[in-house]
Amino acid sequence: MNTLVINNASKVYSNGTKALEHVSLKISNGMFGLLGPNGAGKSSLMRTIAGLQTLTSGSVIFNGNDISKDPSKIRQHLGYLPQEFGVYPRMSALDLLNHIAILKGVLNKKERQEQIEALLIKTNLFEHRKKFVSNYSGGMRRRFGIAQALLGNPKLIMVDEPTAGLDPEERNRFLDVLSEVSSSVIVLLSTHIVEDIRVLCSNMAILSNGQIVKQGNPNDLINGLHGKIWKTPVLKSELNVLKDKYNVISTRLLAGKTSAYVFSEEQLTTDFESVPTDLEHVYFHILKTSKTTSYAA
Numbered sequence: 001m002n003t004l005v006i007n008n009a010s011k012v013y014s015n016g017t018k019a020l021e022h023v024s025l026k027i028s029n030g031m032f033g034l035l036g037p038n039g040a041g042k043s044s045l046m047r048t049i050a051g052l053q054t055l056t057s058g059s060v061i062f063n064g065n066d067i068s069k070d071p072s073k074i075r076q077h078l079g080y081l082p083q084e085f086g087v088y089p090r091m092s093a094l095d096l097l098n099h100i101a102i103l104k105g106v107l108n109k110k111e112r113q114e115q116i117e118a119l120l121i122k123t124n125l126f127e128h129r130k131k132f133v134s135n136y137s138g139g140m141r142r143r144f145g146i147a148q149a150l151l152g153n154p155k156l157i158m159v160d161e162p163t164a165g166l167d168p169e170e171r172n173r174f175l176d177v178l179s180e181v182s183s184s185v186i187v188l189l190s191t192h193i194v195e196d197i198r199v200l201c202s203n204m205a206i207l208s209n210g211q212i213v214k215q216g217n218p219n220d221l222i223n224g225l226h227g228k229i230w231k232t233p234v235l236k237s238e239l240n241v242l243k244d245k246y247n248v249i250s251t252r253l254l255a256g257k258t259s260a261y262v263f264s265e266e267q268l269t270t271d272f273e274s275v276p277t278d279l280e281h282v283y284f285h286i287l288k289t290s291k292t293t294s295y296a297a
């Protein structure tokens with residue numbers, strides 16, 4: 001069993017931005033979802049775990065080694081798929097994977113070829129292996145990204161916003177690959193797409209303004225709000241009045257009509273209908289509560 005322990009981690013950038021504040025997490029094998037809005041600090045946490053930047057205070061311990069002091073202790077075990085690679089070289093997928101595998105220390109040629117072939121098949125890129133990665137579509141690039149992340153049999157895999165911009169079929173294919181590898185390693189998935197966490201993760205944390213505002217099993221978090229989410233149709237012009245009177249956590253547009261979702265422990269009037277809770281309700285409720293708390297503080 002692998003363990004990643006983040007102790008009281010804080011990161012302040014040189015311009016004074018507090019990207020992480022006293023973040024503590026304990027993660028073991030399986031898929032762990034890190035959910036939060038843009039700017040919450042997800043990439044900052046990922047880059048720190050990958051050893052690409054240091055913490056201002058706190059520590060990151062992987063399998064007993066303090067990687068905030070010695071990042072080399074994580075590199076050999078890490079598969080990282082960042083949000084954007086930047087430049088995609090004019091090199092075939094096969095050649096590029098071969099090159100990356102050598103950099104990751106897979107020096108035995110036969111072993112390297114076997115790993116690369118298995119990963120090209122797993123990510124459905126085998127028939128495109130001789131094409132330049134620079135000519136791949138967005139979905140193919142994401143799949144190539146996961147193939148390179150899995151080279152060298154990492155024990156910790158981190159993927160940052162992996163499904164952004166993918167069409168539904170590509171997204172499913174990508175999520176399938178991730179869930180398949182996650183039983184024997186830690187997969188840390190950072191996203192602002194609630195649905196990705198719901199379908200994949202047995203544990204999750206919500207990050208907002210650099211702080212962990214909730215963590216737990218997604219189903220437990222959903223059950224915690226059971227019977228407390230109410231829906232009512234609303235005209236856009238009436239939304240502010242509704243917000244003044246009720247704890248509106250979100251609105252959704254369906255077939256051109258807006259519905260407001262309200263958190264209430266009490267039974268509401270007949271204008272409201274009790275609805276089954278989903279993870280998105282949990283997410284919006286937590287974000288709203290954490291904002292209200294930090295404004296009040």
Ligand SMILES: Nc1ncnc2c1ncn2[C@@H]1O[C@H](COP(=O)(O)OP(=O)(O)OP(=O)(O)O)[C@@H](O)[C@H]1O
Nearest residue numbers: 013015017019036037038039040041042043044045
């Ligand atoms: N190198 C940097 N220097 C200064 N501020 C930074 C730097 N990188 C990130 N930030 C700031 O730190 C905060 C957290 O950013 P981060 O990229 O970690 O968030 P995120 O949750 O990954 O968001 P996104 O989904 O938009 O990437 C933001 O306010 C961001 O502007």
